[in-house]
């Protein structure tokens with residue numbers, strides 16, 4: 776409700792980000808009036824944002840309340856199947872269509888992200904940026920939209936698999952292999968490298984879920 780300061784962000788984005796950073800976790804109730812107060816946004820845009828998030832299955836009904844959805848074991852498996860196919864396709868297309876500038880940005884990311892190894896939260900954010908850059912490199916807007924939805928749903932997976940001992944280093948090496956294949960214009964290798972990367976992330980998550988550790992990449 777401040778009349779100064781940075782331009783107001785969309786209520787939908789604000790709620791999504793709060794779920795993404797774990798302010799609201801799966802099972803938490805979202806109350807319109809509390810959200811309006813927290814974000815300094817009026818209730819109408821909050822209500823619209825909540826409806827949109829419910830349509831996207833990011834929120835669920837619990838009686839009369841709306842709660843942050845959680846993914847069961849089967850939903851997780853289904854999500855990873857879709858993610859693997861779409862990310863593989865994005866890498867394949869990026870190997871064909873990414874501009875030299877886009878490839879350079881990707882390469883720079885794979886180098887600078889090593890500096891974040893001791894900060895899993897920053898590394899998780901950098902990881903999202905990296906994948907988003909690959910998606911954009913595909914130059915296919917419908918694919919980018921579908922991947923956005925997949926990545927928004929990934930926000931329901933609580934903390935990051937990149938926090939698991941040793942996973943950060945492996946993930947960055949895998950990113951490097953993906954970029955090298957894209958740089959060579961080798962579609963098959965880019966597809967395979969990205970699939971292998973997602974498969975490793977999923978494996979890490981399954982292992983640590985079994986240990987009662989919530990992990991996601």
Ligand SMILES: [Zn+2]
Pocket residue numbers: 902905906946950972992
């Ligand atoms: Zn990654």
